[in-house]
């Protein structure tokens with residue numbers, strides 16, 4: 470299997486919002502960051518992938534299987550999912566979650582689950598209703614990882630976590646993909662988080678996928694030129710005029726080597742591409 474996920478022309482319309490014609494491939498063994506502003510359609514895309522939401526059109530293959538087929542039910546065992554509204558019953562405890570998951574997943578690994586519980590310092594006897602947002606996300610991540618999935622689908626899984634825990638969890642995700650057939654789709658609006666660990670960046674804006682590209686390729690392709698320099702128009706991908714002068718996002722290969730081009734970060738590239746010409 471080459472791709473863990475394949476979306477072709479996927480669309481879904483709600484009143485006032487449409488996810489339009491989304492196509493992307495997540496190669497097995499890689500991490501894709503799905504980024505976009507609030508309301509861009511990230512959760513909708515993830516719900517469509519899990520077939521928790523029906524699409525209007527398009528095709529979705531998950532781990533080589535059509536997500537509307539019967540086979541998808543058994544493939545679900547191979548997917549660890551953390552949704553942004555991760556929820557467990559109010560009175561349930563960490564220990565009771567273990568008992569339930571034992572019956573839910575064929576490959577549930579109790580020892581591994583309790584290792585994560587300890588690592589995340591989660592209380593074993595506290596009722597779920599008294600968990601903070603960070604604790605909730607940690608519990609959901611522990612569950613997602615403890616049934617030995619091949620694909621992790623994570624919707625805003627790091628939001629609500631403090632920077633230290635967030636870093637630890639991002640390392641954990643990177644560790645997960647060291648196995649060559651392990652893949653991750655992770656959505657976030659914290660671009661810097663995703664920049665660290667992702668191989669691919671997919672960028673949704675108002676329901677459209679504006680970009681889906683290898684991260685390193687984006688970093689190689691674009692750079693920043695400071696000041697009002699003469700540049701070939703085809704090299705200019707975006708421009709910002711601010712109090713402290715002009716910054717231009719350029720395609721490096723179209724700019725003369727005499728012009729100094731600085732490195733651009735993923736966040737900068739995305740912002741420039743979306744905003745185009747801008748005066749601040």
Ligand SMILES: Nc1ncnc2c1ncn2[C@@H]1O[C@H](COP(=O)(O)OP(=O)(O)OP(=O)(O)O)[C@@H](O)[C@H]1O
Pocket residue numbers: 483484485486505506507508509510511512513514553658
């Ligand atoms: N079931 C639904 N019925 C109607 N509109 C919906 C439904 N689900 C999502 N939407 C709308 O679709 C749009 C995209 O929402 P979505 O949750 O996919 O965005 P998102 O990128 O995940 O945003 P956030 O970062 O805020 O979580 C929003 O305008 C939302 O109101």
